[in-house]
Each structure stands twice: as C-alpha cells, then as structure tokens.
Amino acid sequence: MLTFNDLTLPCPDGLTLAALLMAQGVQPEAVATAVNGEFVARDQRASQLLCAGDTVLTFQAIVGG
Numbered sequence: 001m002l003t004f005n006d007l008t009l010p011c012p013d014g015l016t017l018a019a020l021l022m023a024q025g026v027q028p029e030a031v032a033t034a035v036n037g038e039f040v041a042r043d044q045r046a047s048q049l050l051c052a053g054d055t056v057l058t059f060q061a062i063v064g065g
Contacts, residue, residue, distance in 0.1 A: 003055045017048040020056060031058040 002011040004024060017040055021028050033040045034057045040048050050056065 001052060002050055005056070005058060011050055011052045011054065015050045016046055017050060017056065018045040020050060021045065021058070026058060031060065033058055 001008050003009075004020060009020075017033060017035060018028065021031075021033070028042065028045065033042075033045065035048060035050065036055055
C-alpha cells in the first residue's frame, strides 16, 4: 500500500508515478509532485518507481517570485 494525497492505495510491482497519476485521473501538467517529501520533476515521473510505504503528494505549482 502507498499513500496518495489522503488515500491509501495498493502499490503493485512496477508502478510508476506517471501511471499512478493516470490511474487517479490527475492531469499531469496541472500539478507538481513529491514522493516521500522529495520533488519529482514531470520528465522523471515515468521512471520514478513507487514502493509500498511511499507517500505521494500532488500540489499546485506556484510560479513567480
């Protein structure tokens, strides 16, 4: 199992961050992502493997300065 935002979900072997977002109906370009508190860039989501116990968060990216 893994935590996705406030949900507890199964974590099958080989699950990537990109696949999780797609399965949850999240528009990948609309959110920023973090796994276990570490930011994951959009171009790294397809190669970011998830493991049981991971915590995945999505949030609105804030642009500006």
